[in-house]
Amino acid sequence: MVSERGLAVLRAIVQDYVATREPVGSKSIADKHRFGVSAATIRNDMALLEDEELIAAPHTSSGRVPTDKGYRVFVDQLADVRPLSAAQRHAIELFLGASVDLDDVLARTVRALAQLTHQVALIQYPSISRARLQHVEFVALAPRRVLTVVIADSGIVEQRVVELSADQNPELLSGLRDAANAAVAGVPMADASPVLLGLAAAMPEPVRVLADELVASVISVIEATRQERLIMAGTANLVRTEHDFSGSIYPIIEAIEEQVELLKLFGEMAADQHGVAANRDVTVSIGRENAPFGLAETSVLTSGYGLGGDAVARLGVLGPTRMDYSTNMAAVRAVARYLSHSLGEQA
Incomplete structure (x- = not known):
């Protein structure tokens, strides 16, 4: 003791x-x-x-x-997570305030987090299948070509061009759009496909095939975006701290670029919430805790972000175990909150 x-x-x-x-x-x-x-x-x-x-x-x-165990005790006992300075908070607001869409806001966020912490910054792109459908739109591009647009409440906008087997008509597009939005607006994306298939099956026989093709395009957007991915910035920061690692940093860089193991780690941190009892909304995984993911000499700090208090994905930083936990945790927490606020304004 x-x-x-x-x-x-x-x-x-x-x-x-x-x-x-x-x-x-x-x-x-x-x-x-x-x-x-x-x-x-x-x-x-x-x-x-x-x-x-x-x-x-x-x-x-x-x-x-x-040791790794010592860092864990230190983090779990940490009470003085230093708040960001007024200048840092203003810089985040200014940087994120200029964003124009989800892709832009995430790209800006990850760069800002890397600059604040001098670590590798990571943002998990929100999966459209975990969000709720907000709107479906069909835009005629040519007699047999339609742009399908799917908008989620997480701010994601995905689109796909579908080639039809016969000429479309405005009544079909508007009718299917209105029916889809009435039936699935607010429904979790993962649950929307059966409802959409039912709508297509209920369309009049002359347009049934086209309705099937349009609905299939919406479902394909949902299915294609189930694959999770990360946005990264600040890999050069890892190179600058190379002396903090006992061996080569290249396996770490490869693990980061591969993303698969990092996404698994993000998932476990979200489920396990290790460290949250001491530090509320920031989760910390240290050293050997990350060994199953090929990151045994690193620490990873993450926090959830999303709308209305519901985390749809995570963001965080990765670096050597010898890092300024208090400052980095404050930065991760603040950036997650600003990102959630920014997404709320865009929704």
Whole structure:
């Protein structure tokens, strides 16, 4: 069991090691942090922390550095998540306020998050199949060519050109559009397909085939967007911290670019919510907790974003375990809130 002073010593070690990248010794803690006890007493506290595997000596006769377990205890005990400065908040508002659509707002958001944290920033693109259908539109482009537009409440707008087997007519397009919007507006995208198929089957026989083709185009948009993906920025930040990794960073870069493992990790963090009890809406996965995903030397911080308090996807940062957790958590939290607000204004 670690004492209150032991936890304070652990916090000092984490903060000093993050700031300097140098192993931290008892004398430096006693001199800098003014615990009111001798360096010998601090050494005893550090010995207990080492017994608990919260800190370790990278070299003989060196100071101590936090372990993955130590970072986890530090994050779980973290109460002073520093808020962003007024200038930082204004920069986020200004940066995101200029966005014109969902793709633009996500691209701007991930760049802003990378600049704020100096880490790799990641945003999970909201899956249209998890959102609710807001509107369906059919736009005639040519006698046998129609543009199908699907709009979700998460801000996603997807479109597809469908080639028809016969000439379309305005009555068919407007009739099917009105029927679709009356039947499935507000319905989860994943549940919309059977309803749409029923609408096509109920259309008069002369236009049944065309209705089937138009409905199929809507369903194909939904199915095509079930594949989740990430938007990334700041990969160069990982290269700048290469010295914080024991081996090559290229397997980490490959895992990031592959996205599959990261998306699995995002999914587990959303389901497990590890760390949320201590830090509310920011989830933190540290070091060896990420080993199953090929990211054992990294920490990943994420938060959900969405509309009306419902998270439709996650955003976050990835970097070495030696990172400024307090500042990065504040940035992830703030950017998630601003993004949710921005999506609400666009909806």
